[in-house]
Amino acid sequence: MNKRIQLTPGTPGPYKAMLALSAEVHSYAENAGLGKLTVELVKLRASQMNGCAFCLDMHSHETLKLGEDPRRIFVLDGWRETELFSDEERAALALTEEITRIGETQSVSDAVYAEATSVLTEDQYRAVAWLAVVINSFNRLAVTSHKPLPRKA
Structure with missing residues (x-):
């Protein structure tokens, strides 16, 4: 991979x-009562969709530290096909996917909005x-700067 200008140090x-x-x-x-694992799953799923190896590495480790x-x-990429995720997590993951794809879809669909607001409080929805x-x-x-992974995990 070609070395790129790093955007954060400068x-x-x-x-x-x-x-x-x-x-x-x-x-x-946290104040909205959103579970810590839900927070990390949101970060992991968006990072998967965006192909961000640095963030995937970081948040996978963070999630494991929390006892995930x-x-x-x-199986996170196939979360819809499993029973491994709670209703809160499923609503958060669906909303995260729609927000991550907003450049393609131009919206959060009515179906995902309805699902999310039926499970999450208003504050939890805002938090996600x-x-x-x-x-x-x-x-x-x-991704823009090809941020390298830490030498040691």
């Missing part, structure tokens, strides 16, 4: 602002949407 101000935004969104998600069953990580926005932003930074 722009400490915007990167610190992104980190602060991420921390604020995580705090909001590796089997659920292995913001989590998806933030991880998609981080994915775009890492």
Whole structure:
């Protein structure tokens, strides 16, 4: 892979602002009662869709540290075909996928919106949407610059 200009080290101000935004969104998600594993699954699923190896590596490790069953990580791309995910997780994953594809679809479908709002509170819905926005932003930074994986996991 060709070496690329890294976007975060040379722009400490915007990167610190992104980190602060991420921390604020995580705090909001926690206060909304969104499960920590749901938060990490949102980040993993968006990162899968965006092909962000750096974020997949990071959030897979974070998810395992939280006690996630590796089997659920292995089948995350096919979550709809399993019974391994809770209603909250399924609603969050569907919403995350729609937000991640918004450039193609131009919308969150009425069906996904209805599903999400039937399972998630308004604050949880907002938290998932913001989590998806933030991880998609981080994915775009890492993929654009071909951010290398850490030497050691």
